[in-house]
Amino acid sequence: MCAHPNACPDATSEARDLAAVVSSHPEQGWSLLCNGVVLFDDDGELLPDGRAVGDHHEWVVRPELVSA
Template sequence: MCTHTPKCPSAASPDREAAHVVAARPEQGWSLLCNAVLLFEDTGELLPDGQVVAPHRPVAALV
């Protein structure tokens, strides 16, 4: 698990994407975070329990 100080957010935490990157494969479009979350470049996620989080890109504000 996380050895950073302060500890990274857990995979169940709403701010789980703030965890440190421990492995990155930008050519494949993913990063592994220290809380075992796989973060994809389209902002989708695969959690350690197998749960899939759909991409959640911010929507541009309408002017």
């Protein structure tokens, strides 16, 4: 159970990667979040129940910001 003043999203939530980082290992490319999720630098996730989740974000390219 999260003890932060604003509770972190549960590991089953779509917003699970917004939980607070409790252990960061940038040299190895991963961080442990408060909700038990391991978040990798490529935005992949390992959930507490052992399931692996690929990057679920939708990245949008704004043409006006891309140089020709």
